[in-house]
Amino acid sequence: MSPAALTITEATVDFGAGPVLDQVSLDVAAGEFVCVVGASGSGKTTLLNAIAGLVELDGGTVAVDGRRVTGPGPDRAVVFQDDAVFPWLSVARNAAFGLETQGVGKAERRTRVTDVLATVGLTGSEERWPRELSGGMRKRVDLARALAVRPPVLLMDEPYGALDMLTKERLQADLDRIVSHEGMTVVFITHDLEEAVFLADRVIVLASHPGRVAAEIRVPFARPRDPELRLTPDFQAVRGEVLHHLQAVETTA
Numbered sequence: 001m002s003p004a005a006l007t008i009t010e011a012t013v014d015f016g017a018g019p020v021l022d023q024v025s026l027d028v029a030a031g032e033f034v035c036v037v038g039a040s041g042s043g044k045t046t047l048l049n050a051i052a053g054l055v056e057l058d059g060g061t062v063a064v065d066g067r068r069v070t071g072p073g074p075d076r077a078v079v080f081q082d083d084a085v086f087p088w089l090s091v092a093r094n095a096a097f098g099l100e101t102q103g104v105g106k107a108e109r110r111t112r113v114t115d116v117l118a119t120v121g122l123t124g125s126e127e128r129w130p131r132e133l134s135g136g137m138r139k140r141v142d143l144a145r146a147l148a149v150r151p152p153v154l155l156m157d158e159p160y161g162a163l164d165m166l167t168k169e170r171l172q173a174d175l176d177r178i179v180s181h182e183g184m185t186v187v188f189i190t191h192d193l194e195e196a197v198f199l200a201d202r203v204i205v206l207a208s209h210p211g212r213v214a215a216e217i218r219v220p221f222a223r224p225r226d227p228e229l230r231l232t233p234d235f236q237a238v239r240g241e242v243l244h245h246l247q248a249v250e251t252t253a
Helices: 044-052 091-101 106-119 135-148 165-182 193-199 227-231 233-252
Strands: 006-014 019-028 033-038 059-064 076-079 153-157 185-189 202-207 212-218
Touching (some): 019 059, 019 212, 033 044, 033 233, 044 076, 044 153, 044 185, 076 135, 091 106, 091 135, 106 135, 135 165, 165 227, 193 227, 193 233, 202 233, 227 233
Parallel strands (some): 033 185, 033 202, 076 153, 153 185
Antiparallel strands (some): 006 019
8 A cells, every 4th residue: 555645726616506615725745644624514525525536526626646536546445424334245245345346356355355354453253244243343344445455545534423432532543553554645524623633644624615724733743642642731732723723714604
């Protein structure tokens, strides 16, 4: 898996009632983890879908390592908030699904699935069915399927939003560990400010109506990050800075 740079230049999306995104420009370095926060209606998910090639731009461009995005592609993988595990496939077959569609051979698929299930902590669950898994384990399967295809860019849309706090924090720590080891380029959408600060190298605040970049906050903590980092004054200071910018754009919206 080699990380890739992501360049968004004056991206505009209008669904007919005025722009949802208005000339959004953002550079994400190869191997950088960027979290995007904003109020409802700020276009967070629309921005992620535009990067994924699932939404057509009305203006501007999105490019991965200089190649313009014109639709979905193998250089990007998406983990959505909703459960996307196929109930009729085992854990291993779910993890292998993208590899099968890419035509990867059986031996290579087996190796990659074994490796990626170990990475997400699902070794021993290969033959289990989704109905036998907790919500947190299903999200691990979602992540395994995305990682198996070794995408240069990983896109995540509030993947832990429906989980309880303890499960969410465990999965955040796991994701931080994986990112630290793999050096992936990640764009992660969330409304949880603590999640954003714990995971990100940089937090982007979107203003609403229309969505536009209002602030960028760099997160100075080294990886991997201890969950107890959340309790430190430095962490809470960064969270407070993000909250200040978010409140400022909501006041002026």
